[in-house]
Amino acid sequence: MNAATQREPPDFDLISRWRGGDERAATRLVERHAQPIARYVASLGERESVDEVVQDTFVRAFGSIDAFRGDSAFRTWLFTIARRLVLDRRRTRRRTHDTKEVADSDASTAYDALDGMIASESEQRMREAIGRLTPTQREVFTLRVNDGLSYREIADVAGTTEGAARVHYHNALRLVKETLYV
Amino acid sequence: MSECANVEVREMLPDLLHGALQGEVRDRVERHVAECSDCEAELALLASARRAMAALPVSAVSVASIVRALPLPDRRPALRPALQPDVRPALQPAARRRAPSMAFRLAAAVSFISLGGISVAVARSYFGASETMVADSVVSLRTDSVIPVSPATNAGVVPGASATTRAVSMLAGISDLGDADLESLFGELETLEAAPAAEPDPTPGGRVVAGSVTGS
Numbered sequence: 286m287n288a289a290t291q292r293e294p295p296d297f298d299l300i301s302r303w304r305g306g307d308e309r310a311a312t313r314l315v316e317r318h319a320q321p322i323a324r325y326v327a328s329l330g331e332r333e334s335v336d337e338v339v340q341d342t343f344v345r346a347f348g349s350i351d352a353f354r355g356d357s358a359f360r361t362w363l364f365t366i367a368r369r370l371v372l373d374r375r376r377t378r379r380r381t382h383d384t385k386e387v388a389d390s391d392a393s394t395a396y397d398a399l400d401g402m403i404a405s406e407s408e409q410r411m412r413e414a415i416g417r418l419t420p421t422q423r424e425v426f427t428l429r430v431n432d433g434l435s436y437r438e439i440a441d442v443a444g445t446t447e448g449a450a451r452v453h454y455h456n457a458l459r460l461v462k463e464t465l466y467v
Numbered sequence: 468m469s470e471c472a473n474v475e476v477r478e479m480l481p482d483l484l485h486g487a488l489q490g491e492v493r494d495r496v497e498r499h500v501a502e503c504s505d506c507e508a509e510l511a512l513l514a515s516a517r518r519a520m521a522a523l524p525v526s527a528v529s530v531a532s533i534v535r536a537l538p539l540p541d542r543r544p545a546l547r548p549a550l551q552p553d554v555r556p557a558l559q560p561a562a563r564r565r566a567p568s569m570a571f572r573l574a575a576a577v578s579f580i581s582l583g584g585i586s587v588a589v590a591r592s593y594f595g596a597s598e599t600m601v602a603d604s605v606v607s608l609r610t611d612s613v614i615p616v617s618p619a620t621n622a623g624v625v626p627g628a629s630a631t632t633r634a635v636s637m638l639a640g641i642s643d644l645g646d647a648d649l650e651s652l653f654g655e656l657e658t659l660e661a662a663p664a665a666e667p668d669p670t671p672g673g674r675v676v677a678g679s680v681t682g683s
Contacts, residue, residue, distance in 0.1 A: 343533050407515060
């Protein structure tokens, strides 16, 4: 945590200020968490409507702010809501278009789309390696490595157990190493 | 790429990457990483993965549009004690706004009570006089003989009033009369209806009822 972050008011303070009528606090919270939520949503393979999901996530979170008891970090709670929204969208799409279960191929596409980007060779290989993970492995690996969530928080977000999150993480890490070094 | 056998340290490498470790634990993990090439390589791999994921192109999110779509706060105080210190300053302006409202309410209450008291006093003075007039008329009815109508009888005390009629005249109103008094009152009223009008007939040759003048 750098000095700039330390000067920033904690999420709890901003939430309290918003509840007291300070709308700038809401702006600060959105600025702080919107991009990580967007990245997480994109990592779940929901690339077409990231902005919609992110907006719905915040609307739902602020609309039920009383349900947030502070047992976890505010961002973790946002991740949980975003994930639920993504799953709801997938179910709706399945019912509407009778599509197959969203599986590895969908989310892998998100990483495959990066191939055309200007990136270093090592970075491209890393993306390929992450793209080969199963959705669950990729989600756990992303939350652990990119967002720094604990296993407990990952379990809350992904609706699984702490032990299962740990197993998924180590399996993902092993597969990434195999892809990169074999 | 081999893996370090120290699982405990490996578990904490993502936390070290995010600067989430503190104090002695951080020092211990950092010392281990400095001495362990496997953990050093794994930490480098995690850092590379984080960079790759952070560079994942994500469509720009409009903070302003999100904030516009947010519901308005209901301004309820936070339930958690930890949030209370931040809620209190936000509520202070509202408390200041309530102060004049309380003063206004107090002033309104005092005014209402004063006006009510004045109204009751006026009403009592008005209805009290009416009851006196009613009682006076009762007094005039209780006389056994027909009282001569004169300005004097209208203005003052009835000379022929008995002790009983004086007692009746002291009553506050008809509703306070007892059964016996009411019966006697109705009896007097019936007598009155049978009796000729007390007002002198203005027409000459008419029948004057009052006093000893009972005929033309």
